[in-house]
Every structure is written in C-alpha cells, then in structure tokens.
Amino acid sequence: GQNIDQPTEMTATEGAIVQINCTYQTSGFNGLFWYQQHAGEAPTFLSYNVLDGLEEKGRFSSFLSRSKGYSYLLLKELQMKDSASYLCAVMDSNYQLIWGAGTKLIIKP
Amino acid sequence: GAVVSQHPSWVICKSGTSVKIECRSLDFQATTMFWYRQFPKQSLMLMATSNEGSKATYEQGVEKDKFLINHASLTLSTLTVTSAHPEDSSFYICSARDPAVSYNEQFFGPGTRLTVL
Numbered sequence: 001g002q003n004i005d006q007p008t009e010m011t012a013t014e015g016a017i018v019q020i021n022c023t024y025q026t027s028g029f030n031g032l033f034w035y036q037q038h039a040g041e042a043p044t045f046l047s048y049n050v051l052d053g054l055e056e057k058g059r060f061s062s063f064l065s066r067s068k069g070y071s072y073l074l075l076k077e078l079q080m081k082d083s084a085s086y087l088c089a090v091m092d093s094n095y096q097l098i099w100g101a102g103t104k105l106i107i108k109p
Numbered sequence: 110g111a112v113v114s115q116h117p118s119w120v121i122c123k124s125g126t127s128v129k130i131e132c133r134s135l136d137f138q139a140t141t142m143f144w145y146r147q148f149p150k151q152s153l154m155l156m157a158t159s160n161e162g163s164k165a166t167y168e169q170g171v172e173k174d175k176f177l178i179n180h181a182s183l184t185l186s187t188l189t190v191t192s193a194h195p196e197d198s199s200f201y202i203c204s205a206r207d208p209a210v211s212y213n214e215q216f217f218g219p220g221t222r223l224t225v226l
Binding site: 033041043044087097101 | 143151152153154155158200202213214215216217218219220222
C-alpha cells in the first residue's frame with residue numbers, strides 16, 4: 001500500500017528553526033509537495049521537489065532523498081503566523097497526490 | 110498564480126436536502142479538478158477526480174450516487190451532496206490542475222464548510 005508518515009505535532013519557539021520530516025512509500029514517484037494549512041482554511045503551496053537535494057525559498061527550505069523515501073521541510077526564523085499544519089504529499093505514478101496526515105506546528109513566544 | 114474559487118464558503122442545511130458546491134478556475138482552464146473532504150484534525154481525503162467532459166472517477170468507499178460531480182466546462186466543476194445527513198458535515202475542498210504548470214501542482218479553492226442539521 002501507499003503510505004506517507006509525518007509527526008502528528010511539533011512545538012517550537014519563535015525565532016528558532018524547526019525541521020518537519022516526511023517519509024513515504026508510494027507506487028511510483030512524480031514529485032513531493034509541501035503545503036501549509038491554517039485551521040479552517042484550504043492548503044497553500046509551499047514547495048515542490050522532484051530531484052534529490054535542497055530547495056530554498058526564503059525562510060522555508062525543502063529537502064528530498066528519493067533513495068531513502070525521505071523529505072523534510074525546514075522553517076527558519078519562526079514567526080507566530082507559522083503556526084499551522086504542514087502537509088506532505090507525494091504524486092504517484094498516476095499523477096495522483098497521496099497525502100500525509102499533516103504535522104501541527106505550534107509556535108510559542 | 111492560478112486562482113480557484115469555491116461557492117458557497119459555508120452552508121447549513123437540513124437533513125435530507127441536497128447541497129451544490131461550485132468550484133471555478135478563474136484564470137486558467139482546468140481539464141482536471143479534484144474534490145477532497147477533510148474532517149476535523151484529519152488530513153485531506155480525495156473523494157473523486159473530475160475530468161472535463163467525462164464521468165468523474167470516484168475513490169473507493171465514496172458513493173457516486175450520493176456525491177454527484179459534474180465538470181461541464183473547463184472552468185467549472187460542481188459537487189452535489191444529495192440527501193445530506195449529519196455525518197456528511199465536513200470541509201469540502203476542490204483543487205484544479207493548471208496544464209501550463211509543468212509539475213502538476215494542484216491549486217486549491219478556499220473550501221466549503223457544510224453543516225447538516
């Protein structure tokens with residue numbers, strides 16, 4: 001079966017750095033997405049990785065290792081507004097998104 | 110960037126009635142749209158994939174006669190929840206794929222919160 005694993009909840013301090021991990025087992029791979037979702041709102045796109053390595057976009061970076069079936073989202077200089085759920089999703093061989101359950105990130109002052 | 114709208118944003122209805130939710134791609138033509146459902150504190154659950162001009166493909170366990178999907182044009186897909194019951198209360202989100210974006214990103218609508226009394 002297809003499976004995406006990520007921690008249920010993480011807590012970090014404002015101004016700090018946090019890394020959210022995601023491991024996956026899917027039938028085929030056409031890229032991995034990270035989305036941010038605030039409570040009661042739809043997901044918003046953060047990043048896309050299809051090749052191994054690190055993609056940096058401002059305070060957010062995303063890393064992929066296809067051989068390990070592993071990705072992480074790195075958030076730097078955390079702000080209170082970063083409190084949200086972070087969803088990892090993998091596009092399988094049918095170009096369908098397989099979603100993780102999401103990681104709820106709590107930022108404390 | 111690509112924009113997807115949904116209407117209504119929230120709806121409250123009585124048990125047994127039907128509710129229609131619209132999903133529109135505003136600045137691009139979406140040959141494929143997706144309908145998701147999300148219960149509180151849970152991840153997105155794909156209900157169906159909607160292709161313009163053809164029948165929707167439903168995920169296992171989703172009743173196609175209860176959740177009617179119509180994708181009549183390249184910019185509009187509708188989801189009708191027929192004979193709604195309280196257990197259908199959920200957050201319904203649509204997304205659309207912009208064929209101009211090379212990596213098949215899905216652009217999400219703002220969601221529709223359905224409460225069935």
